[in-house]
Amino acid sequence: MKYKSTRGGVADLSFTDALLMGLASDGGLLVPEQIPDVSGKLDEWRSCSFVELAQNIIGLFVDDIEPTTLNRLIAEAYATFDHPDVVGWKTLDKLTVVELFHGPTLAFKDVALQLLGRLFQHVLAQRKQRLNILGATSGDTGGAAIAGVRGQHNVDIFILYPEGRISPLQELQMTTVLDKNVHCIAVNGTFDDCQRLMKETFADLEYKQKYQLGAVNSVNWARVLAQIVYYGFASLKTSTAAEFSVPTGNFGNVFAAYLAYRMGFPIANLIVATNDNDILARFFATGEYAVSSVHQTLSPAMDIQVASNFERFLYYHFDEDSVRLQTFMTEFAEHGKASLGAAPNTALFRSVAVDRGQTLAAMSEAQDLYDYVLDPHTAVGYAAAKQLGRADAPILCIATAHPAKFPEAVVAATGTVPTHPSLDALVGLEQRKSSLNADLRAVKEFLATAVSA
Ligand SMILES: *Cc1c(COP(=O)(O)O)cnc(C)c1O
Numbered sequence: 001m002k003y004k005s006t007r008g009g010v011a012d013l014s015f016t017d018a019l020l021m022g023l024a025s026d027g028g029l030l031v032p033e034q035i036p037d038v039s040g041k042l043d044e045w046r047s048c049s050f051v052e053l054a055q056n057i058i059g060l061f062v063d064d065i066e067p068t069t070l071n072r073l074i075a076e077a078y079a080t081f082d083h084p085d086v087v088g089w090k091t092l093d094k095l096t097v098v099e100l101f102h103g104p105t106l107a108f109k110d111v112a113l114q115l116l117g118r119l120f121q122h123v124l125a126q127r128k129q130r131l132n133i134l135g136a137t138s139g140d141t142g143g144a145a146i147a148g149v150r151g152q153h154n155v156d157i158f159i160l161y162p163e164g165r166i167s168p169l170q171e172l173q174m175t176t177v178l179d180k181n182v183h184c185i186a187v188n189g190t191f192d193d194c195q196r197l198m199k200e201t202f203a204d205l206e207y208k209q210k211y212q213l214g215a216v217n218s219v220n221w222a223r224v225l226a227q228i229v230y231y232g233f234a235s236l237k238t239s240t241a242a243e244f245s246v247p248t249g250n251f252g253n254v255f256a257a258y259l260a261y262r263m264g265f266p267i268a269n270l271i272v273a274t275n276d277n278d279i280l281a282r283f284f285a286t287g288e289y290a291v292s293s294v295h296q297t298l299s300p301a302m303d304i305q306v307a308s309n310f311e312r313f314l315y316y317h318f319d320e321d322s323v324r325l326q327t328f329m330t331e332f333a334e335h336g337k338a339s340l341g342a343a344p345n346t347a348l349f350r351s352v353a354v355d356r357g358q359t360l361a362a363m364s365e366a367q368d369l370y371d372y373v374l375d376p377h378t379a380v381g382y383a384a385a386k387q388l389g390r391a392d393a394p395i396l397c398i399a400t401a402h403p404a405k406f407p408e409a410v411v412a413a414t415g416t417v418p419t420h421p422s423l424d425a426l427v428g429l430e431q432r433k434s435s436l437n438a439d440l441r442a443v444k445e446f447l448a449t450a451v452s453a
Contacts, residue, residue, distance in 0.1 A: 006315040008322030022215040038266030050086040077114040100382035106402035112223035117148025126152040131214040136194035160194040167336035175431040189438030204317035218252035227256030238394040241268035245385035249302035251309040273384030278353035290337030298376040376409040377400040
């Protein structure tokens with residue numbers, strides 16, 4: 001499979017080139033040149049384990065890693081999960097919760113980042129290259145990205161996070177990793193400051209080249225690819241085409257579901273569940289994509305206004321027409337809004353915004369009726385599914401984090417403190433972090449010094 005940019009300025013990249021490029025060099029996002037049709041293979045794939053299905057699906061999209069090597073990397077990535085099927089499955093009457101949080105950092109981001117780390121290691125060793133990953137996190141991405149590359153010789157990872165503004169457990173998941181290639185940077189500022197510092201560092205192309213900077217955020221194609229697998233896997237477990245409810249921030253997770261649908265997996269509908277940051281719910285209702293200010297909610301990983309993967313969806317919505325896409329994105333960049341003129345004509349997607357009260361009510365309902373604890377992100381998807389779910393299709397709710405990662409919200413909703421042994425084990429461990437002011441020069445100097453050392 002070859003890769004091209006949504007903006008039309010990059011084409012004919014191999015899979016590993018796409019992996020290392022991250023964001024396309026023309027400012028667009030990388031997508032495969034074709035979406036393979038797997039409908040003829042589904043009967044055979046129904047009996048596959050998660051790892052076997054991952055090997056079958058991912059293999060269709062990788063043209064330049066030897067199949068036995070690729071299959072080994074995939075098997076190793078999912079051996080780190082502590083559920084025998086990788087994905088957990090919990091039926092609550094008409095809804096089924098698909099648990100994606102059985103990886104090392106208890107968030108669904110492990111599914112993609114455990115594989116991404118191993119792909120980087122393999123490709124860099126082959127090319128005799130090094131990579132310095134720079135990322136900013138408001139919580140889950142940092143820990144999962146660190147867990148994916150810790151201990152590797154050809155990668156260093158630098159994660160910026162706002163000091164005192166992520167949860168103490170999320171901080172411990174990063175700062176207790178003492179491997180030499182891991183650098184946690186507590187920034188005296190907000191998450192927006194961290195993201196701005198990251199973007200400005202990447203924007204200095206000479207610096208980026210000199211220090212071989214790479215990115216792990218969800219615009220990386222390999223992250224989307226790894227996420228297609230669990231939609232395929234879950235859809236093959238139901239007897240009729242399933243409806244998925246997906247707690248959504250950057251649109252990466254639900255975009256993977258869209259690709260699984262396009263590949264021919266039995267998927268009836270997708271519910272895009274948002275919190276008070278409802279730009280996507282408004283888009284699907286009206287066709288207008290318009291930023292407003294960021295609201296702080298109980299589901300911080302979804303406190304996002306501009307969904308970085310949305311461009312991929314729009315590209316397919318415009319029938320792969322880069323010119324129409326560019327016009328829309330330029331309009332959006334200049335005015336903070338752009339419109340299709342009418343609600344998108346799609347029976348596939350539905351979307352709703354779930355507020356704080358509804359999120360807490362969903363958590364307390366699942367506890368009372370099923371003795372099941374939802375984390376606040378999953379609760380947004382659960383509440384959306386209860387509102388919009390069809391009567392005639394199995395409804396699968398994607399569970400994106402283990403509730404023990406968000407104890408305050410769980411206590412507020414249910415009165416009980418959720419725990420997980422791997423989080424309990426972090427308390428009291430030695431930590432390492434560096435503190436910096438929200439200053440571009442300080443960040444660049446820190447990186448330069450660490451890389452030369
Ligand atoms: C990242 C994250 C999300 C949002 O996923 P997107 O791919 O950005 O839409 C939802 N829930 C949790 C727990 C997350 O960490």
